[in-house]
Amino acid sequence: MPSIDPERLLADLRTLRGIGAHGRGVVRPAFSAADMQARRWIARRYEEAGLEATIDGVGNVLGRSRNPGKALLVGSHSDTQPTGGWLDGALGVIYALEVVRALASDDATRVLAADAVSFQDEESRFVGCLGSRSLTGTLTPDIERGAVDRDGVTLADALRQAGLQGAPRLRVAPGRHAGFLEAHIEQGPHLDDAGMRIGVVTGIVGLRGMRFVFRGQQNHAGTTMMARRRDAATALYELAHRINQEFPKAAAERSVWTMGRARIEPNATSIVPGYAELDLQFRDASEAPLEAFEAIALRLVAEMNARGGVGIEVARARAPIPPTRMDEGLQEHIAAAAARHAPGKWQRMPSGAFHDAGIVAERIPSAMLFIPSIGGISHDFAEDSRDEDIVLGCQVLADAAAAILTAANARG
């Protein structure tokens, strides 16, 4: 089995952290100067590790193995949230580099073909998972057209400014890969709370969104009697509270739902609001609770609309993401490596956050490995993990990669 080099791994993670560093955090959004600098550095490291490195037309860094046979794709993303942590994405990118180096330095695994990748714009500056969509061929012109960041910059302008306008967009070669492995910090508290060190991801939760639009009648808050009011905010408060009362009855163990955005017009203390909006988002690893939640929300809206007064319309807020199951065979290889290096300290678990693996899984069997996030904190400068967990996770990934490739090439 290959042995990773803990010092080399941690040193590379810290170098990458230095590109776009802000205090303890990192500001390296997709296509920013820091992001492109990081991608050029990653490409050089890939070459030093013996890979054939390319930055493609959407900014993906792909390092292709020169070895023949079935290959394994390993990686994550190196772009960050606008105020991001140092490990979100970066961990999996440097793990991939180290796995390639570890495989190459062991006689038994030197012949295996591991490709490394750093995807672009997983964090949705323009298009969430832009890079993995592009590499796997599911990025449509429809998705790309009209993509702007929150400052109004278009994706096309960002590509031009990053010097990528002429570069070809790479696609994974059909049949080349036995699988895709993505390692990531958990971004939640489960592993840390339970004292576990490795999570073998069983699936990525699905997500649906609904937007409720409430149309009432704006009025004077002193002279309009209660019986005559058509108060959009009153309807919003009722629907939101009833959803929070009804959803637990249909929830699975890890179902979550959030109503984090509301808009009330004109939002003045002394005016009966005539218009309001409420966003509802819900996630689960299975379709059944998602179906049940949607049915409950629609039933509550129908009940309230039947009463009259405020009219409630329902719109799908975004394209639903179906739950994704991680490949069972790949999971077994990660689980076996975890059991070897962290006996009793690993568990299977779904991912509550979305990842590139959720995109890649549509085309290539995929699996994920989590290491603990201290305090469950992520998308924040304070995001961190313990060095010993970082090192352990990479060794488990390297073992799993070697086992997967050995098995695939024995079959193949």
Added chain:
Amino acid sequence: MPSIDPERLLADLRTLRGIGAHGRGVVRPAFSAADMQARRWIARRYEEAGLEATIDGVGNVLGRSRNPGKALLVGSHSDTQPTGGWLDGALGVIYALEVVRALASDDATRVLAADAVSFQDEESRFVGCLGSRSLTGTLTPDIERGAVDRDGVTLADALRQAGLQGAPRLRVAPGRHAGFLEAHIEQGPHLDDAGMRIGVVTGIVGLRGMRFVFRGQQNHAGTTMMARRRDAATALYELAHRINQEFPKAAAERSVWTMGRARIEPNATSIVPGYAELDLQFRDASEAPLEAFEAIALRLVAEMNARGGVGIEVARARAPIPPTRMDEGLQEHIAAAAARHAPGKWQRMPSGAFHDAGIVAERIPSAMLFIPSIGGISHDFAEDSRDEDIVLGCQVLADAAAAILTAANARG
């Protein structure tokens, strides 16, 4: 009894409407060029009606009668909402002018002393009821200090720009007035709905405000399990809905409550909110329902705080306005005149909106007369009343003024 001149009344109302006209509405906020132009025009009309007219240091236009004896103060305000209707305030200002002229043209009432007033900034550009507060001596430096409009202009700058910085601020002479009469459009639908033409106002509703501040913990909407969340918006929706369920049990016939303003931070679909605010405002003509509402809100907050999770703090959002009773004797005179001119078509009623009479009543016995607002619409360009109601209301007011002054001077 004096007779008003309907044509003169309507002509003056239309002339005033033309100053700051925007389509069917009027834009004449306090201290704007249009507002000051209107005040100079009103002052000239006062002089023409035989009054001694002054624009004082806060912009009030006061027209003092030259007659001896007990006087009656009559008037309203000529400033408007940022996008106001043509009758809100203006009606009562021109009524006062016409009442003075009607009294002067009748031998029986020529000797009576009616003062006319147009108060400044009733509509709260800087300080709600600034003018009536100043004239009655309840405007404190505390209230005035730091007064800015929503564009950040200070009251002091507005006074300077209007050329009022040197002008003395007038005060009502103690003992001069037997009462204050303010006529106004209803700004609500009650008279129009009931087919009534005159409202004799029994009191101005009191108003209290509370601001609820919810402190939870901002978190990732995918990875933070429901049991672990401290979602500020969830608590806001619950409290608001429970208030809407509980308040009807303590409400009087015309109690109203409004939660027209909510703020959720960071107000993003995919983030569990850590902070929220909710404003609650409630009004009634009596203190008892106001006390009951406040107690219910505090009990609900205490129950929710006892459960833990999100912490809710309660702040008084503004100084409470106690309910104001209109003077019984003055009401009787208005009622008698209404019964004479509109038998079966008048009613007693509280005012759900606040008015200068609520300020003046602290120092001088006060009463109000309402005419119907078509469709109850106000604070809107579409605000309107029928000409025949406008004429009727002024005649009732003139009769009441004559009777009040005659009685006051007979008592002596």
